[in-house]
Amino acid sequence: xxxxxxxxxxxxxxxxxxxxxxxxxxxxxxxxxxxxxxxxxxxxxxxxxxxxxxxxxxxxxxxxxxxxxxxxxxxxxxxxxxxxxxxxxxxxxxxxxxxxx
Amino acid sequence: xxxxxxxxxxxxxxxxxxxxxxxxxxxxxxxxxxxxxxxxxxxxxxxxxxxxxxxxxxxxxxxxxxxxxxxxxxxxxxxxxxxxxxxxxxxxxxxxxxxxxxxxxxxxxxxxxxxxxxxxxxxxxxxxxxxxxxxxxxxxxxxxxxxxxxxxxxxxxxxxxxx
Numbered sequence: 001x002x003x004x005x006x007x008x009x010x011x012x013x014x015x016x017x018x019x020x021x022x023x024x025x026x027x028x029x030x031x032x033x034x035x036x037x038x039x040x041x042x043x044x045x046x047x048x049x050x051x052x053x054x055x056x057x058x059x060x061x062x063x064x065x066x067x068x069x070x071x072x073x074x075x076x077x078x079x080x081x082x083x084x085x086x087x088x089x090x091x092x093x094x095x096x097x098x099x100x101x
Numbered sequence: 102x103x104x105x106x107x108x109x110x111x112x113x114x115x116x117x118x119x120x121x122x123x124x125x126x127x128x129x130x131x132x133x134x135x136x137x138x139x140x141x142x143x144x145x146x147x148x149x150x151x152x153x154x155x156x157x158x159x160x161x162x163x164x165x166x167x168x169x170x171x172x173x174x175x176x177x178x179x180x181x182x183x184x185x186x187x188x189x190x191x192x193x194x195x196x197x198x199x200x201x202x203x204x205x206x207x208x209x210x211x212x213x214x215x216x217x218x219x220x221x222x223x224x225x226x227x228x229x230x231x232x233x234x235x236x237x238x239x240x241x242x243x244x245x246x247x248x249x250x251x252x253x254x255x256x257x258x259x260x261x262x263x264x
Contacts, residue, residue, distance in 0.1 A: 024188040072252035079259035
């Protein structure tokens with residue numbers, strides 16, 4: 001817990017699992033969950049480097065803005081997903097090849 | 102003791118994130134995601150980021166996770182109890198992801214990060230974050246407020262019945 005590498009390995013694993021979720025899931029909400037995993041991995045890296053390498057709070061500020069962006073992204077994406085569901089009755093992204101049918 | 106708690110949280114994050122990635126039930130995945138978010142908040146505490154830990158719980162667990170649960174409930178027929186989800190191209194995805202993690206770890210771990218053995222102990226990050234937010238990051242802060250307003254209006258407009 002007092003060494004940077006344990007945080008970097010955790011972040012890399014979290015990023016990989018998020019990437020796997022994004023590339024393999026068909027459900028749009030599940031893909032959003034994968035995006036959140038990736039953003040959390042980035043946040044861990046920012047805060048860990050802030051503590052162990054740069055010794056200032058710039059990394060914390062970046063994490064605050066990333067969390068803010070994630071909230072905005074989740075709200076807009078879920079509104080789009082709801083429209084997709086109203087339009088075609090499912091939210092499988094591999095079959096969603098048109099905006100309206 | 103603190104070391105033990107750290108590794109417990111570390112394992113909790115990896116296990117619950119794996120359930121998000123590999124689970125077959127969408128509801129189970131969402132609840133596993135809550136474990137991941139809470140675990141990351143714990144990691145923030147170990148990194149002396151008290152403000153971020155609270156923000157993580159308030160925004161992610163209290164906001165984004167509830168949005169995701171609403172998204173699932175509004176786009177599935179709940180009467181079918183088992184909300185299954187399927188994946189495509191698992192093998193190819195796994196190969197790509199293993200390659201990515203190998204590249205990240207070989208690039209990051211051997212590097213000797215300057216000062217990586219001498220961590221700085223932050224005492225109170227709230228004061229520092231507040232000061233930076235209204236000095237160096239003021240423009241970014243104002244842009245963020247406009248972006249949030251735009252996202253709010255956009256989401257409300259998109260979610261209306263008559264688009």
